[in-house]
Amino acid sequence: MSGRRGRPGGLSLHDQQIRAQASNDELNQVVKAAYASGVHEIPLSEIDITGDWNPRGSLGNDPYGEADLAGLMAAIQEYGQLQPVLLRPHPDRTGPYRYQLVAGWRRYHSRRLLGDTVVLASVYSFRDDQLDALSTLENTQREELDQFEVVRGVFRTLAAQLNVEMDALPGLMSRVLKTGEDPHDLQDKLKVLTSASLSTFNTKYARVLRLRPAEIRAVYGRTVAPTVALELVRLGERPERATLLQQAVDGAWSTRTAKDRVNEVLKGAQERPEVYDAALRVTRHLKPARLNALTTEQQAHVHDLLRQLEEAFAPS
Template sequence: MTGRSRKPAVRGPALQGLVSVPVEDQTVLSLSVTEIRTGGAHQPRRRAQEANLETLASSISERGILQPLLVRSTPSGYELVAGERRLRAAVLAGLTQVPVLVRELNDHEALEAALIENLQREGLEIIDEVDSTLSLVANRLAIPRAAARDRLLEHLRRPELSDGLPELEALFHQLGRGSWQSFTKNKLRILNWPEAVLTAMRDRGLPYTIAGIIAAAPADHQSALLTFALKPATKLEVRAEAQRLNPPKVQGIDRQMSVQLAKRLSSERWLASLGKEDQRALEAWLKKMPDRVRQALQKQPT
């Protein structure tokens, strides 16, 4: 059964922009948790965020829910727009009623509210930040995500472009997470990483620092490194495995190649097989060797 109560609603400044009347003048309803439908098409999250859920549930048990959930009314009942973790923590804490704000929101507005709520979470992973921000840009400009990414990159390359720029400036100012230029330069680039790495970040919680090591490795080592990292392994362990798979080169020459070269040059049969032109070329090449290498070769074995 639905009841009514009046409580102050604590909201982030970005999310307040979706509420047409002052927050303190809104009526906060108390809804049964069974009345709230989750998993709407506008929800941006792909996987449940379990981190600190028990801590949040403990806090809710002691202090209650300080920020009401945002829901919208649909023909099939109330649908959650923002506050999924609070709702799940409330259920974990044993609450049967939760405070909500009911707003009339279309799909476009509901998606924006959900994305902003996601961006306001503490401890947000960078892949979630990039995905949510890019989806928010696409939603605000009413273009596909791929087009939104191209638009940001194009604005960065050609600052004189004005198409959609006022909306971008207003959006990032509203979010309070830095400029769109900083986001495009420093964070959007991770979407260039291999798709398997991005999928592991989104669906398996692969940390950004480890994902960066895998993305920087040679393409033929990335699959093995990803499997190794998801065991799971620490950043130091993944870096050590990357170095094992791709050992450093000596003075720009692969170690295996250096060993093979030494064997060839010490083989009288191989040297005798060279034609006169190849012998002259080899002699000229040996004259160009570094002095330190020449001195080492001239030392008599003991």
């Protein structure tokens, strides 16, 4: 029996899948059109947020308190609001509001809690039948970013409690795990903030602290997924890292693609001749400040070696 046959008078599974994909494609095009329409500063007082299409509103608790939004609020303070909320002209022309919030409740409430009077927004004439799907799409896309914000928020809070820089935390955590001594009560502090163990934070999440500013901006701007940015961290200070970030943005890379491309770079580095790494080490020293610190004799010796190197590269 064919798997494409559906109920009498109904759509087959195959036809349902095609229709769902077409609907999703249309939705993505609508969202792109909304963002392309421009970004404006809209007063919070002109926005109605009472729509019942937000799935978070049915959770039975307040998902927009300071504790839940701490990570996003910190990101907005540090980098600004990198993505606009989505609004539509208010359908009730006689009411007090000019706009209706379609998607971006977390960004809206974060700006409100920060004491801001405006929010960055794109305005588009969304249809009533698109609102539920748009809000669901928005929340689905935020799941990875939510975890990213939580991790950064935990590291930021721990650093503030211990009065240290965030990048010092992995070393402190490693010391606790190696020695069993915990003079800063790191494990107890972590239990208050998250259910993840100290070992998990040190091994799985510490890469968050090695993200570059451009990568963090890309994550919060949603041009790359957090997992893609974390794959790039494995490249360390290799020059390919910035190039791959741009390629990830342009190509909308999946995590699998990012992992494969990073592995290609790392494998290529392993196969390079030793002279390549030696050249990298030497060039780090050829800075004016380092050269000026040499004695006259040392400078003459370096100059002689550089002339020999120059001759080696001269065309035969």
